[in-house]
Amino acid sequence: MTERPRVRYVTATTLDGFLADEHDSLDWLLEQDHDPRGPGGHEHMDGAGALVMGATTYRWVVDHLARSGEGWPYPQPTFVVTHRTPDLASTSVRLVQGTPTDWWPQVVAAADGRDVWVVGGGALASDLAGEGLLDEVIVSIAPVTLGSGKPLLPARFDLRLRDVDRNRAFVVAHYDVLGRRAG
Ligand SMILES: NC(=O)c1ccc[n+]([C@@H]2O[C@H](COP(=O)([O-])OP(=O)(O)OC[C@H]3O[C@@H](n4cnc5c(N)ncnc54)[C@H](OP(=O)(O)O)[C@@H]3O)[C@@H](O)[C@H]2O)c1
Structure with missing residues (x-):
């Protein structure tokens, strides 16, 4: 039987808890000073055996790569959750x-x-946390507020702070997910 993996949500957020603005712009993030080899970054990504992302995130990655001229950056099997099968079909990911x-x-x-x-x-x-499948949240908090946008974790959960680091402009907070919060 395959061993149960550790499942980590590694992302960046604004101080008021948004992943992107309402137009899916990450301009607020890309202008921040950070060390890609520092806390909250590649150590977690390099340690991953598989990646999971939603269709909007995948679309953003594809558009970003097209603008920058870079190739697909992830060597790991990557799963994209989507209804848009023909639109998003690609050899880089599994839908x-x-x-x-x-x-x-x-x-x-x-x-x-x-x-x-x-x-x-x-x-x-x-959704993953609600099913008890998410173990950890590692979030790099940018010194920005947006007031509205795409939320970091739009449901009620209890977490326990495990560690805090700094990566230049970011506070990097590492949490264990305890489970759903009643109410
Ligand atoms: N700050 C950061 O570090 C960071 C990290 C990640 C993402 N982001 C950004 O944050 C934003 C995330 O937006 P989001 O949370 O709305 O998008 P998302 O999770 O990336 O994508 C949502 C889409 O995924 C598909 N989906 C989700 N659950 C599904 C299911 N059960 N079955 C089939 N399809 C399903 C649906 O697309 P369809 O119905 O159209 O297929 C849905 O509209 C994006 O702009 C992304 O670029 C930022």
Whole structure:
């Protein structure tokens, strides 16, 4: 039987808890000073055996790569949760849909005992946390507020602070997910 992986949601957020503005812009993030090899970054990504992301996040990555001229950056198997099968079909990713329980076994098998990196967005991370599948949240908090946008974790959960680091402009907070919060 495949060993259960550690499942980590590693992302950046504004101080008021948004992943992106309402137009999916990450301009507020890209202008920040940070060390890509520092806390909250590549150590978690390099340790991952598989990645999971929502369709909007995937679309943003593809558009960003097209603008920068870079190739697909992730060597790991990458799963994109989407209804847009023909639109998003690509050799770089595997498309899945339905509830997490429908496709999670594929992710676990692909991770092959290594960690799973949940790239985002927030609803996907919440769905996984709601199913008890999300173990940790590692969030780099930027010195920006947006007032509105795409939320980091749009549901009620209890977490426990494990560690805090600094990466230049960011506070990097590392939490264990305890479970749903009643109410
Ligand atoms: N700050 C950061 O570090 C960071 C990290 C990650 C993402 N982001 C940004 O944050 C924003 C995230 O936005 P978001 O949370 O709205 O988007 P998301 O999770 O990336 O994508 C949402 C989309 O995923 C698909 N989806 C989700 N659950 C599904 C299911 N069960 N079955 C089938 N399809 C499903 C749906 O697309 P379809 O129905 O159209 O297929 C849905 O509209 C994006 O702009 C992204 O670029 C920022």
